[in-house]
Structures are given as C-alpha cells and as structure tokens.
Amino acid sequence: MAQHPPTDSCDLDELDDLDELDGPHEECGVFGIYAPGQDVATLTYFALYALQHRGQESAGIAVSDGRRIVVHKDMGLVNQVFTETSLAALQGDLAIGHCRYSTTGSSSWANAQPQYRETPTGGGLALGHNGNLVNTAELARRLEVAAGNDSLLMASLLAWDVDLSLEEAIVRTAPDLIGAFSVVVMDEQRLHAFRDPNGVRPLQIGRLPAGGWVVASETAALDIVGAVYVRDVLPGEVVTIDGNGLRSRIFAAPTPTFCLFEWVYLARPDHRQDGRSVLYARREMGRQLARESHVEADIVLPVPEAGRDAAAGYAAESGLPFADGLVKNRYVGRTFIQPTQTLRQLGIKLKLSPVREVVEGRRLVVVDDSIVRGNTSRQLVAMLREVGAREVHLRITSPPITDPCYYGIDMATRAELIGADLDVEAIRDFIGADSLHYLSLDGLIAATPNERDALCRACFDGQYPIPVPGEHENLAQIRFDFSESS
Ligand code: SF4
The missing domain is CATH 3.40.50.2020 (Rossmann fold)
Known part of the structure; x- marks a missing residue:
C-alpha cells in the first residue's frame, strides 16, 4: 500500500470565522466503481469532481489491481490532490473515492479517506464513509482504543472482524453501528456498499454502458461517468460487486428517515432522489x-x-x-x-x-x-x-x-x-x-x-x-x- 505524505498543512480551525459564512457544512461524498479493463482511477476522479460540494477539506482514491490496494489521499480539493501522473499510477479493476469535510475528528491527513486497514487474513481493506456514528465511545471500548474519528473506527472494526470475507464482516458488524452511514469499502477483489437502516444519507447504484458498476452519493457522479441509475442502496442493505455481478444482503430491517436537509441545501440541484x-x-x-x-x-x-x-x-x-x-x-x-x-x-x-x-x-x-x-x-x-x-x-x-x-x-x-x-x-x-x-x-x-x-x-x-x-x-x-x- 502506498499512502502519499501530505503536501500542505495548516490549522483549518483558524478558518472557522470564514467558514461560518457558508452556514451548514456538507459532510462527505463517496464513490465506488467495479469496472475491469476501464480507467477506474480517472473515472473516480471525475466522480469526486461532481461530488466536490459535499466536502472540500481532503480527497482520496483507493485502487486495486486484484492483488493489492494502493491509496492516494491528501488535503485540498480534488483537483489539488490529483495530477495526471498520480492518477496514472493508480491502475486497477476497482476503486473507491472520497471527498471529506470533517464532522468528527480533526481535519488532518491521517483522517482523510479512504482509510486503509490490513486484515488478519493477510489482505487489506479501504473504506470511505458519509455520515456520522453516535456510538463511537462504545465501539472504541470494544476495540480497546481511544474514541475518535468514526470512519477510522469503522474501518478498524471491519478489519478486525474479517475472517471468511469482508462481506461477512459487514453483515456481522453493521448492525452494531448506530448513526448515519453510507459506506463504500473494498478489498482486493470486491466492491461493497452499505447504508444504515434509516438511510439518512443518499447512496445510489449505477451501471456503466461498457460494463461494470458504480455506487455514488449523488446522481451527478453517475452522470459524469456515463452510468445509468439503477436503484438506491436500500436502508439496511449491503451490496457486493465482483466478477459475478451484484448481489444483495439485508443486515437490518429498514426504518427509512432520509435527511430533509439534503433537499433544502446539501444535494446538488441535479441530484435525483426518490424520483424527484x-x-x-x-x-x-x-x-x-x-x-x-x-x-x-x-x-x-x-x-x-x-x-x-x-x-x-x-x-x-x-x-x-x-x-x-x-x-x-x-x-x-x-x-x-x-x-x-x-x-x-x-x-x-x-x-x-x-x-x-x-x-x-x-x-x-x-x-x-x-x-x-x-x-x-x-x-x-x-x-x-x-x-x-x-x-x-x-x-x-x-x-x-x-x-x-x-x-x-x-x-x-x-x-x-x-x-x-x-x-x-x-x-x-x-x-x-x-x-x-x-x-x-x-x-x-x-x-x-x-x-x-x-x-x-x-x-x-x-x-x-x-x-x-x-x-x-x-x-x-x-x-x-x-x-x-x-
Ligand atoms: S434533517 Fe436530520 S440528518 Fe438532516 S441535517 Fe437535520 S438533523 Fe441532520
């Protein structure tokens, strides 16, 4: 795994007075793609570009060629974090991407996503999360670590729980996560996406015309990579995408309560949700x-x-x-x-x-x-x-x-x-x-x-x-x- 060091640093807390001018802050945008034979890193880059309004502090992409995961992430806007050279180095069949505004944890390179964790099986996983967990203290106790960034905890919990497969770890672990979470997570061969039982944050599935699948926070990210909207990831559902196609499992009964504020302010005007x-x-x-x-x-x-x-x-x-x-x-x-x-x-x-x-x-x-x-x-x-x-x-x-x-x-x-x-x-x-x-x-x-x-x-x-x-x-x-x- 290669994680590039940050190229810039500053205390973003200093900027609060200016940021307040924006009113509420978006939290994060997530994207995932499974498309062997296509330039998954560049497609992820453009998808993140379409999701930039959801988070402007940091951006990152994780790519796998089937054998190992490589992560490139940094502080800044998507077009500041990636260059043609850095994208060219991210070759693979599947990828996830993330742009972040910090709602928990400090604004730092270490908290930028995707988060990478090694698993006991000798592999790794990379995770991107949109939302916020409200039971981080309890989850941290279980891992015997200090409570902190919820996305880091989630990645650690899943890595800790991987024995048979990441899919099984998600189905076992997701019911213990309390809060809002729309998540993309990958191992070396598979892309997974799952959403909290309330479906507070959006997460949608699209199909690429040349073959392959994408998942994204908003339809704008599907549109920019030429994907056709298929359906939402359902509240309480995990989807797994690999060479056998897409399969679905339900880890909790759905109790949908979609965020009303997404309609007012957060989502892009061209985003479609529930048919509107x-x-x-x-x-x-x-x-x-x-x-x-x-x-x-x-x-x-x-x-x-x-x-x-x-x-x-x-x-x-x-x-x-x-x-x-x-x-x-x-x-x-x-x-x-x-x-x-x-x-x-x-x-x-x-x-x-x-x-x-x-x-x-x-x-x-x-x-x-x-x-x-x-x-x-x-x-x-x-x-x-x-x-x-x-x-x-x-x-x-x-x-x-x-x-x-x-x-x-x-x-x-x-x-x-x-x-x-x-x-x-x-x-x-x-x-x-x-x-x-x-x-x-x-x-x-x-x-x-x-x-x-x-x-x-x-x-x-x-x-x-x-x-x-x-x-x-x-x-x-x-x-x-x-x-x-x-
Ligand atoms: S509607 Fe709910 S999820 Fe959305 S901003 Fe308000 S409290 Fe948060």
Whole structure:
C-alpha cells in the first residue's frame, strides 16, 4: 500500500470565522466503481469532481489491481490532490473515492479517506464513509482504543472482524453501528456498499454502458461517468460487486428517515432522489414560501447558490421579477491562506457582492435556504442596505433550525443556533430585516416526494429518529445554561 505524505498543512480551525459564512457544512461524498479493463482511477476522479460540494477539506482514491490496494489521499480539493501522473499510477479493476469535510475528528491527513486497514487474513481493506456514528465511545471500548474519528473506527472494526470475507464482516458488524452511514469499502477483489437502516444519507447504484458498476452519493457522479441509475442502496442493505455481478444482503430491517436537509441545501440541484430532482423540489419550496408569506415588493433576489432555485419558484408564484443581484465569488472556500483580522472584517463581502443597479431603491424579497447562527444573514441585510435597498424581506426555504445534527452535518451547537432560543420576531430584529418568514415544516415536506415519517426532521423539530446517547441530558443542560446567561 502506498499512502502519499501530505503536501500542505495548516490549522483549518483558524478558518472557522470564514467558514461560518457558508452556514451548514456538507459532510462527505463517496464513490465506488467495479469496472475491469476501464480507467477506474480517472473515472473516480471525475466522480469526486461532481461530488466536490459535499466536502472540500481532503480527497482520496483507493485502487486495486486484484492483488493489492494502493491509496492516494491528501488535503485540498480534488483537483489539488490529483495530477495526471498520480492518477496514472493508480491502475486497477476497482476503486473507491472520497471527498471529506470533517464532522468528527480533526481535519488532518491521517483522517482523510479512504482509510486503509490490513486484515488478519493477510489482505487489506479501504473504506470511505458519509455520515456520522453516535456510538463511537462504545465501539472504541470494544476495540480497546481511544474514541475518535468514526470512519477510522469503522474501518478498524471491519478489519478486525474479517475472517471468511469482508462481506461477512459487514453483515456481522453493521448492525452494531448506530448513526448515519453510507459506506463504500473494498478489498482486493470486491466492491461493497452499505447504508444504515434509516438511510439518512443518499447512496445510489449505477451501471456503466461498457460494463461494470458504480455506487455514488449523488446522481451527478453517475452522470459524469456515463452510468445509468439503477436503484438506491436500500436502508439496511449491503451490496457486493465482483466478477459475478451484484448481489444483495439485508443486515437490518429498514426504518427509512432520509435527511430533509439534503433537499433544502446539501444535494446538488441535479441530484435525483426518490424520483424527484432536487431542483424541482427547491422550486416547489419557493412557490410554497410565496403562498405562505406574501409581501408587497419589487424584485425577488436569490442568495446564491442554494437559494437560486427556490427564488425562481417564489418569483413564478408571486408574479414578481426574478433578479440576479448578488454575485458569488466561486473561488472563495476553504483556503490555505491564514485569514487576518482585516480579512475577517470583510465577512460576507469575501463571498458575495451586490449589484447596485439591481438593488438600489428597490423593495427586495431575498430568498435563502437556512439561518444557522444569524450572523451571515445580518451582514447580508446590512450590505444590501449599504447599496440602497429600500426594504429587505428575508424568506427562508426551511423552518428555523432549533436542534443540532448528530448524523453528519456540521451546523453548530445548540447554544449557537439562533433558532434554538429566539422566536422569529426576535431573529428578524437581530438580523435587521423589514420582515422575515420561514417556510413551514409541512410546506417543506410537501415539496419533497417523501412522507413525513420517512424523513429525518430533527434539526427542525428535535425528534431524533436514531437515539443519540446523552442528547436529552445535553439538551436540559444547554437550555439551562442559556437561560442563566440571558
Ligand atoms: S438533523 Fe437535520 S441535517 Fe441532520 S440528518 Fe436530520 S434533517 Fe438532516
């Protein structure tokens, strides 16, 4: 196995102030391919490129030629981690790929994925995980190691359990994993993919026209490699792909609760889930928001990018003109440049700039996907007023976020969530908007193809579909602390 050393390093915690401008953070994207005779590394590279929005801290690819696994991973974006030369060195019949944003464990090369482990049978496995486990302490005790990164623990558990085959190890081990997990894992000859019984994160199977199979977090990754969507990996299912084709085993009874926030913000607009495109769902959210929150205004302004499709829906339903009045700097994201105090003070202006000719003298309906801490929305409203907005009416395509996510989305702690303790009028006052309206939970759910009980809605209603150890004790403590300090 070859794992290349990191080429860059920095303390990414330093960047939190800038990252907060993005609101919630995606967690990870995963991809797997079994296609002997095809350039599996390059196809994986392009798939990761399509999944880049799900994680920008690190990227990696593991390839096997049937005899040994080689891993190349590093900190940075997909196109920073791989070159033509490094891809050419990754020759094989099957591969997995991963792009990561850390939700547990530090942001470091050691935590970048795929994670490689040797097995007692003399082989190895490589694993990529999207999601978050909530029972890492218990799993770590079993391995007699310190609790830490959940994906490392999962790889170690599977490696520890391999005797007959990796497939058997997954079927034995997966029922003990509690939380959200969409996983691709390979040994030297086979590709496996499995998904938690709640199916919180997406994972889809595609077929390549030249023969072979792929699995991916989103349909955009299937499209870019020319694969045809076949079906989702089912909640509680493990699929194994090798020279004999694809076979399926169920390791736990399914209790589907797909992440509602994937619809609002996380997935790409061109992703299709349960028969509906995310773009179409977001347009519907905008239409419903317009029905729920009419206001006299001149134009509808999207906050790029996630607010764009919903703003189009809002404009269509309300009859107001859609106006592109905020320009996003596409190249600001995670950066290896240490932010100075001056950069921090620039705040949202690093990411967005208003077009004065569009905004000046107008009453704006501004459509965004969510409010986490409220600081970004506050800066946005102030910036629009600076260039002459007459009124700013903020419309949000999700309900207030009242509770943190334990299933792989890095939003904020409960104490940081502005929706956890303030009502809508107090939030409006903090942000400085003329009016503020959130989409109702019923209105949001109606925009998706999913039934209410088949969705995780915990960050909006506190009903966690997978029990989180300590959650109720934490909740009582944090609410007590908050009332003490206010
Ligand atoms: S808590 Fe929110 S973000 Fe997390 S899985 Fe549930 S709906 Fe998605």
